[in-house]
Amino acid sequence: AQRVTQPEKLLSVFKGAPVELKCNYSYSGSPELFWYVQYSRQRLQLLLRHISRESIKGFTADLNKGETSFHLKKPFAQEEDSAMYYCALSGGGADGLTFGKGTHLIIQP
């Protein structure tokens, strides 16, 4: 069965500090990995996906197949990064997404 684990329910860092949100997955095959973000009072939206290899809002994530991880990183946190972050996995094709439980990121001024 496929599974996504986000070990931190809450992560609090100071503005300007580096951020790393952890995500580990379990899947027998080649999954597609995503990070979704939900800002306060807004809907869930895609932040980035591993196949696009983009940096969005300063965030990057590298798929490490050996460690089955897809950690989200940003070198210098900003207050507007405060939000709920969900790591998600798709087996590809017509699969629905399998989400982790989410990490609440709080950036302190």
Add this chain to the structure above:
Amino acid sequence: GAGVSQSPRYKVAKRGQDVALRCDPISGHVSLFWYQQALGQGPEFLTYFQNEAQLDKSGLPSDRFFAERPEGSVSTLKIQRTQQEDSAVYLCASSLGTVNEQYFGPGTRLTVT
């Protein structure tokens, strides 16, 4: 253009009542997904449509849950004889194809009393 919309935004139902939740996907989006998000959890997949065909309903928790998309556009998720454990936010998402980005609606918060 307009994003995915869902109605009602909030629904309170007495245990045993039937409810119907509506999703209007982005125009032209072929794929439509329903998810259930319990408090403090991530969204969990319920079912998937490609146009009007329901291709995967493996996530529906019981036969009290039923979804349809008769004309390949608007979708309705129906829950019969609601139970307290059905209380959750129900999210709808649509995408252009099967491998494209999923766009989420605002959700319907269902509370069963």
